[in-house]
Amino acid sequence: LFNRYIDDVFMTWNKSENELKKIIENANTWHPNIKLEYKISKSLPFLDVLLTNINGTLSASVYHKPAAEPYVVPFISDHPRHVFENIVQTSRRRAVKYSSTFQLFNDERRYIKSTFLYNGYPSSFIDKTFRKFFSDYISSRSFLPFLHNEAQFIQMRIALSGQPSRQQSEVEMRIATLTTDNEHLIEESDKKSKKSPFKRIRNQTNFKINL
Template sequence: RNLYTMLPQEEALNILVEFLNVHGYTKVKGIPLETIRLLASIVLKENVFVYGKIIYQQILGGAMGSSFTLTLANIFMWKWQKKLVRRQDMTREYYGREYIIENANTWHPNIKLEYKIGKSLPFLDILLTNINGTLSTSVYHKPAAESYVVPFISDHPRHVFEKIVQTNLRRAIKYSSTFQSFNDERRYIKSTFLYNGYPSTFIDKIFRKNFSGYISSRSFLSFIDNEDQFLHMRIALSGQPSRQQSQVEMRIATLTTDSDHLIEELDKKQEFPIQEKTNPNQFQNKLIIHYTHEKRFNTRKRDLHRIFEQTFANTPILETKLIVGNRNQKSTMKELIRKRPRKAILKNKPKANENRKKRHHQLHPKNQRNNNPIRNKHRHHLHP
């Protein structure tokens, strides 16, 4: 079960108010607890979704992608764990005992803890495996998880698809402690993206781009086929120092050099930090709202200011200056003419024949002179 979708809404809201009261809050940034509960109720209960052309409203739990649901779930478990902690104080028993967990699962119908004992255990998105006393890690996929990512036909920029593939590939490199587990995850990644409409050439291109520093440029494969290359890439990606780097760092640490004067100079530099000049933000503590001017919106500015003052009365939000402005409705001429044409376009162009004659005269000036009938006539009289 997922905790976020199993939270009882009214009980969770009551625990939220109790949590604030226990920690001495009567207001949070000037907002009363009743208002906080009302706002939290709107965020929690006003969630709808469409399935099978039918609109449903969520009546249990909260939205999965909401940061408020995460905070509310932690506060809800704060209340639940208080009873468990009191039981541990009385019995002086550890949390991990099986019958304690089984007993705790009877306290609330929606909160069920799971325990697992074996050679492999999942922790978040990592699978830990004990192989003859050696721990290995790999990427963990929930059994109910579907092979779904952002479809390639979705309206996203191209770099978004590339980053999604890179993120999955980097996670596979970091989490896979063996070359075999990495290859298994690499095949899973490629099949997942192929299932979601990603072209095979696009996936191979990103694979080759990420592995470019570790595979030969003459290789026709778009992935690593050598365990040493994989280990070298994993060390470089995880930021862990290699064996040679560790030895160098140990030698540097054991050197006894007189570096007191360097420390003093560093302290002097830190005593006088250079303060960069920053231009003041002219829009700080200002809320600007624009709307298109129409006759029926004549009182819109006054109404917005009145609602703003009534809603946030006696709160620090009133320190923010509300600016309401309007835009004029564009006329038909402005809608049709977006940009003024260049001056070169507005000038009259010379006729094509005149341009052709000028160009011909520039290219053949002698022929133009010899073909002149007047010049030929005078030449005939001078030389009969």
């Protein structure tokens, strides 16, 4: 397994740790100004995901830096109401997508709620936003704003993972726009090419008549 984002790399290695260190140390001799820093462990963060090797199976959860304070936009700040809802839903969406098990998701759910309570968000507002987020996956009779079982969690995780990101949507929109513009240019070109032979024939006819 190998993943890279700009200058951050995550990989798994099935051979000995010493062999991997030799490869990295050799790579550090290639250029005097480029040095690779590395950490080898059974549990490592990659960007904002914490990956853990549990008996050969990778487990994923949301990564929080140890020195990071539980701070988000305070509820008393002068923002429209939908901004606070989006902040809560973004945290919840990340928890669903990054948590590999239902238990890890519930741990992150509790962390999210305590963080927002710490920043002045009313408990009723948090629960309402949670319930709105889970409306397609929990029973309409349920008053509790969370998923009930592993099956519901997996269903929601698959659904969210299949949704394109905002950047992907913007790229697709640009491609669609360019395609439409190109089709329009092709149509205009075809129209001109169809008109031009008639003009040439007409000019040739006039020339012959004048003779």
